[in-house]
Amino acid sequence: MSCTVLAFDTAAPCCAVAVLAGGRVVAQAEEPMQKGQAERLMGLCEDVLSGTGLAFHDLTAIGVGVGPGNFTGIRISVAAARGLALGLGVPAIGVSGFDALRFGHDGPCATAIAARRGHLYVQSFDGGRVSAPVIVPEDAILNHAGPLIGARGIAPAHSTAVAIAHLAASRLGTPQPRPAPLYLRPADAAPARDSAPVILP
Secondary structure (H helix, E strand, O other): OOEEEEEEOOOOOEEEEEEOOOEEEEEEEEEEOOOOHHHHHHHHHHHHOEEEEOOOHHHHHHEOOOOOOOOHHHHHHHHHHHHHHHHHHHOOOOOOOHHHHOOOOOOEEEEEEEOOEEEEEEEEOOOOEEEEOOOEEOOOOOOOOEEEEEEEEEEOOOOOHHHHHHHHHHHHOOOOOOOOOOOOOOOOOOOOOOOOOOOOO
């Protein structure tokens, strides 16, 4: 089935966008940034689309990275994908960072994403078996079949946004849950310790 997919990801310190049309990636862009993804994402999507002669109304689906990664970045992408999907009347398909890293690699492997504070998010794939994602110290010795792809391992075969675009297109024929953030650790921000204000009548 021919489709046109806009894919984006802001779980890492960047804004990454790709457009897949007719089974091939026709445009992609990635801008490194520690903050400001919320302000830049939609403009970058529009720039990448217009460079191909396409517009938002030409899309068949939205592909979005759901993490793990930066909490704020994940929320930005997922909210944008849900909003676009609702406004355009097309499906939004969430893709984990682990699946994006593994895309293009057929054999057993493990995928790793930097988790800050000297840790990694890791998920292993061995044939039809997929392990639950875990957080491990960067210097931990991992027991897994095949190579480690991603942080502290070999480079993935494709950029994240390109992998998300291909995976979203491949999942179009099957029912997909609404994209939701994949959080594997509590947020860094702690709740306020002050008591709640008293509301006067």
